[in-house]
Amino acid sequence: MGVDISGILVKHQTSIRENGGITVSIDAFNIIYQFLSSIRGEDGEPLKDEHGNITSHLSGIFYRTATLLENNIKPVYSFDGKPYRLKDETLKERKAIKEKNIAELNLAMENKDAEKIKTLSSRINYITADIVSESKKLLDMMGVPWVQAPSEGEAQASYMSKVGAVDSVISQDYDCLLLGARRVLRNFTMYGRRRISGTGKFINITPEIIDLKENLDNLGITQDQLIGIGILVGTDFNPGIRGIGAKTGLSLIKKYGDIESVLKQKNKTIDNLDEIKEFFLNPPVEDTGELKFAPPYREKIIEYLCAEHSFSENRINSILDRIEKNYSGANQSSLDKYF
DNA sequence: CTGCTGGA
């Protein structure tokens, strides 16, 4: 997914603890999609409340956000607006369906459920307008700000790190670096072992931090050249040049100076090259005002998650207790002011 | 994905 320039990047192992106090941006659609495909019950379906409404996104957002807040990390969620004009909607949709089917297929294979494997292709999940509005509503109740990106949420999230509105972007995608994010945190809330899909094997996952300036200095290239490497390798907007991976891309860009010269030497073309470059250099984004955080509004959250959506009151209360430790100085008037 | 629990 995204731009695979992993092979040329310097990464540092980090931990949630040593990042206490920072502010981070998160591409909301990206993680909601992950939650919908990975938070599932034994039947392989997303979690649902007693009325049959999907709740995997609420579960994921609540627990993920809580983990960050408990560690004194302040998240801002960036929601997709209009897709960038270069994004091929049909391809994007097919890609999403494919990814979901792969995730479900892995699950079915683990369960050795032959019948389920057959029905996979007919089951498709979309991020609906309800899922989006429910997610925003929960964030409001948790006192966590979100921004509506004019276009791609990832571009907006990266821009906030670029201009210092947040410290880092939490993302698995290296696209953020092409988009100018100063720092990217990967595997940030994962700890210990993670199952490799399909196989029964586990690998150790550790959070890592990637610093843009450090990497540009280390590689001896400019931001424009990094973008050139990314486009040669392939982005969401172009398939990339066959035979060019991150390392080859780097040496070609360093040898010839820019992507145009590389393409000329290789006698290749990339459709919409200028527009793709423009997207990474100057994507549609907006300056955000002051990001306001507030203590979670316990009664509203209990009402929403437990009464309306069948979550366990014990569980939600104990998580809220943990979050509230970071807001011990807050008083009732600040709560009233916020809502 | 993350919390919780029961067996070692």
Added chain:
DNA sequence: TCCAGCAGG
């Protein structure tokens, strides 16, 4: 006490 495996909604 620890962590693998299961439950959550």
